[in-house]
Amino acid sequence: MPKKIDAIVSWKKLNLGCVITEPGNAREFLTGDWRTQRPILDKDKCIRCGRCWIYCPEAAYKEDEEGYYQCDLNYCKGCGICAQECPVGAITMVLEEE
Amino acid sequence: MPYKGKKARELPKEELFTQGHRACQGCAGALALRLILKAVGDRVIIAAATGCMEIISSPFPQTAWRVPWIHVAFENAAAVASGIESALKVLMRKGKLKKEKIYVVAIAGDGGTADIGLQSLSGALERGHDFVYVCIDNEAYMNTGIQRSSSTPFGARTTTSPAGKKSIGQMTWKKNVAEIAVAHRIPYVATVCPTYYQDMINKLKKAANTPGPAYVHCLAVCPTGWRVSPNLTIEVGRLAVETGVFPLYEVINGKYKINYPHRRLKPVQEYLQLQGRFRHLTDEYIEIIQKRVTEEMARLRALEKFGSFYNNFTAHS
Ligand SMILES: Cc1ncc(C[n+]2csc(CCOP(=O)(O)OP(=O)(O)O)c2C)c(N)n1
Ligand code: SF4
Ligand code: SF4
Numbered sequence: 001m002p003k004k005i006d007a008i009v010s011w012k013k014l015n016l017g018c019v020i021t022e023p024g025n026a027r028e029f030l031t032g033d034w035r036t037q038r039p040i041l042d043k044d045k046c047i048r049c050g051r052c053w054i055y056c057p058e059a060a061y062k063e064d065e066e067g068y069y070q071c072d073l074n075y076c077k078g079c080g081i082c083a084q085e086c087p088v089g090a091i092t093m094v095l096e097e098e
Numbered sequence: 099m100p101y102k103g104k105k106a107r108e109l110p111k112e113e114l115f116t117q118g119h120r121a122c123q124g125c126a127g128a129l130a131l132r133l134i135l136k137a138v139g140d141r142v143i144i145a146a147a148t149g150c151m152e153i154i155s156s157p158f159p160q161t162a163w164r165v166p167w168i169h170v171a172f173e174n175a176a177a178v179a180s181g182i183e184s185a186l187k188v189l190m191r192k193g194k195l196k197k198e199k200i201y202v203v204a205i206a207g208d209g210g211t212a213d214i215g216l217q218s219l220s221g222a223l224e225r226g227h228d229f230v231y232v233c234i235d236n237e238a239y240m241n242t243g244i245q246r247s248s249s250t251p252f253g254a255r256t257t258t259s260p261a262g263k264k265s266i267g268q269m270t271w272k273k274n275v276a277e278i279a280v281a282h283r284i285p286y287v288a289t290v291c292p293t294y295y296q297d298m299i300n301k302l303k304k305a306a307n308t309p310g311p312a313y314v315h316c317l318a319v320c321p322t323g324w325r326v327s328p329n330l331t332i333e334v335g336r337l338a339v340e341t342g343v344f345p346l347y348e349v350i351n352g353k354y355k356i357n358y359p360h361r362r363l364k365p366v367q368e369y370l371q372l373q374g375r376f377r378h379l380t381d382e383y384i385e386i387i388q389k390r391v392t393e394e395m396a397r398l399r400a401l402e403k404f405g406s407f408y409n410n411f412t413a414h415s
């Protein structure tokens with residue numbers, strides 16, 4: 001679970017120069033709930049080219065042991081680029097229901 | 099080593115620009131940042147001007163960067179990068195830092211580059227610092243609500259170049275900052291677009307490994323400001339290149355080489371029609387834009403030809 005971010009921080013707790021000492025801690029913030037649609041992969045069609053991965057602005061895809069790309073829905077914002085750019089149409093966007 | 103000929107899946111897997119950044123859905127600028135780090139790796143220090151790419155990546159107290167990164171003012175990314183490069187040089191000379199190659203990269207938007215940061219950029223290029231300057235060009239001041247910049251293209255609607263009965267949107271032509279960089283006679287200048295990810299990564303590697311200043315101009319489709327559907331940002335970038343609106347080229351020691359598009363250009367209409375910011379344009383204005391793009395491409399091709407002429411000339415004199 002992500003840590004809760006304190007929006008109001010006392011100046012006494014701040015590092016000198018407001019330095020952030022945890023590289024990449026933006027990952028604590030899950031952007032997945034911005035999404036209105038999610039990508040669904042059809043493994044039978046996928047040729048494991050990696051284009052969905054390289055084009056995703058969120059770096060949401062990760063390669064699994066078999067070489068398929070799996071989307072991390074904690075971060076996917078549902079832009080639909082991966083579905084649009086997949087050369088074999090292996091990804092379909094479906095509406096998020098509640 | 100360049101990644102020429104490599105497939106997407108063979109590119110570096112490490113994500114030095116992480117998830118959780120706050121860019122809009124489908125932001126090509128955020129993708130560009132990810133690709134820049136895939137190219138230069140983790141031995142780098144980045145100076146980033148105020149703008150979308152800074153705001154979305156460093157929502158205090160968080161950061162999406164896993165490399166040293168400093169937020170600077172709107173106008174001085176190149177000046178701060180100059181300072182970092184000089185400091186590294188001195189510290190290494192004095193033995194206070196281990197001698198090694200640490201890249202210095204300045205990142206700024208088109209407003210931060212073509213408008214308010216132009217003098218600081220020119221100064222750094224002229225002084226000859228060993229650094230890479232990347233302009234993430236989304237063709238307006240997006241972070242503050244889509245105001246026009248000198249990099250906004252002719253005919254585009256922004257909040258300060260509205261389209262209506264008496265206006266067609268932006269009435270001036272896009273400033274060509276890459277050519278301004280070339281005029282400084284620096285060793286490396288290139289234009290890139292994340293749609294052509296391999297070309298982009300290779301050019302950034304080259305830029306970083308070139309001793310002296312390098313300037314890289316990146317077209318970054320902004321779905322929010324351009325009124326483009328977020329799933330189409332990669333495709334719109336592709337059309338910008340294929341129509342000749344944003345040709346990809348590099349200028350190495352003054353010699354031009356065009357990478358894309360290859361000979362035949364698609365009509366600009368195909369690029370314009372996917373974007374709400376051009377929706378008001380009549381055929382008459384689309385024709386004016388087409389004429390300009392054709393002329394600019396002819397000019398670029400002539401410059402490319404001139405390069406080999408010049409090489410021949412200098413070799414025999
Ligand atoms: C000296 C100064 N003037 C104005 C601002 C307000 N401001 C912040 S970002 C920005 C626009 C940035 O535009 P651009 O460089 O194109 O980056 P983008 O947000 O489009 O990526 C402006 C006007 C500022 N921070 N500093
Ligand atoms: S782009 Fe399509 S074919 Fe390529 S790896 Fe992704 S899902 Fe598979
Ligand atoms: S929909 Fe967009 S954010 Fe989600 S995985 Fe595909 S490219 Fe990434």
Ligand code: SF4
Nearest residue numbers: 121122125150320322
């Ligand atoms: S406004 Fe445009 S450039 Fe800025 S984060 Fe959103 S999509 Fe990206």
Ligand SMILES: [Mg+2]
Nearest residue numbers: 207208238240
């Ligand atoms: Mg901008």
